[in-house]
Amino acid sequence: RDPQKTIPAMQQKLEDFREYRRVRKPPKVQEKCQLEINFNTLQTKLRLSGRPAFMPSEGRMVSDIGAGWQRLEQAEKGHEEWLLTELRRLERLDHLAEKFRQKASIHEGWTEGKEVALRDRDSGTASLAQVRALLRKHEAFESDLAAHQDRVEQIAAIAQELNELDYYDSPSVNARCQKICDQWDLLGSLTHSRREALEKTEKQLETIDELHLEYAKRAAPFNNWMESAMEDLQDMFIVHTIEEIQGLIAAHDQFKSTLPDADKEREAILGIQREAQRIADLHGIQLPSNNPYTSVTPQIINSKWERVQQLVPKRDQALQEEQNRQNSNEHLRRQFGSQANRVGPWIQTKME
Structure with missing residues (x-):
């Protein structure tokens, strides 16, 4: 009994056996019958002639031939059963192998490109809303992945059965x-890693978003304060007395006393932006070009602050010059008053 690897080969062995039954065995059946007839005829003739019966050598008696023939019949039956059983086994193997190939092909088609997609670090340039969308998409993929677990287990079970049935192509x-x-385990690991990466990026972007919002809340009033300050520093003034100019100088001095605190606020606001940028650089996140909550950029703040710094000494100079003019005018007024007081009585006397 020589098992074959393929159904056609096994079918050929079965056909060869059937051909043996149809073609090669019948002549032997006739030979056996003829041999029995000849033996019986010989014994009869010997008995009628009064001669002793013919005794074949051991193992060649008719009973021995009959027993051997019976063993041959049993062997043929066992061989035919083995051929049919082996053919059914090969048919089962062929069915399982085709089922394995189909399921494996479907699974391999589904996994195509998944590893590349899971390794993609597209969240590095995404906004918070985009990362949240990527997380929802990833959750859907995780559900799909879990649904394919059953197919992978089926593939492994079929492969195991093919091994148990001694499939000839088991190595492949x-x-x-x-x-x-192995790829399934890798996909599971990459899926877990991508979820962790997306959740981590989401938290980082939430922190950056909170910093952007805080920046906007503080930058807007500070920007308005600087614009008002620039308007005040460039405001034209008309005064007629020393008291009026002294009031303006006092107000200006009061304004200058607030500049250190204002500078601290400016540094704090810019520090918020720097912190957001530091977090982004640390984790390889690309920040959007503009703060989503305000159009006031650090460049605008610095530019306006620099303008305020330039206007302060100009205002100092203008106020000082006006104070000098008012002091001069006051001196002239007093001088005029003194002379008028001396000349006035003389004029009055002359008029009288």
Whole structure:
């Protein structure tokens, strides 16, 4: 009994056996019958002639031939049963092998491109809303991945059954199954890593978003304060007395006393932006070009602050010059008053 690897080969063996039954065996049946007839005829003739019966040598008696023939019949029956059983086994193997190939091909088609997609670090340039969308998409993929777990288990079970049934091409089946299982484990690991990366990026972007919002809340009033300050520093003034100019100088001095605190606020606001940028640089996140909550950029703040710094000494100079003019005018007024007081009585006397 020589098992074959393929159904056609096994079918050929079965056909060869049937041909033996149809073609090669019948002449032997006739030979056996003829041999029995000849033996019986010989014995009859010997008995009628009064001669002793013919005794064949051991193992060649008719009973021996009959027993050997019976063993042959049993062997033929066992061989035919083995051929049919082996053919059914090969048919089962062929069905399982085709089922394995189909399921493996479907799974391999589904996994195509998944590893590359899971390794993609597209969240590095995404906004908070985009990362949240990527997380929802990833959750859907995780559900799909879990649904395919059953197919992978079926593939492994079929491969195991093919091994147990001694499939001739088991090495290639085992190699393909192992590759699928290894890739499945890798996909599971990459899926877990991508979820962790997305959740981590989401938290980082939430922190950056909170910093952007805080920046906007503080930058807007500070920007308005600087614009008002620039308007005040460039405001034209008309005064007629020393008291009026002294009031303006006092107000200006009061304004200058607030500049250190204002500078601290400016540094704090810019520090918020720097912190957001530091977090982004640390984790490889690309910030949007503009703060989503305000159009006031650090460049605008610095530019306006620099303008305020330039206007302050100009205002100092203008106020000082006006104070000098008012002091001069006051001196002239007093001088005029003194002279008028001396001349006035003389004029009055002359008029009288």
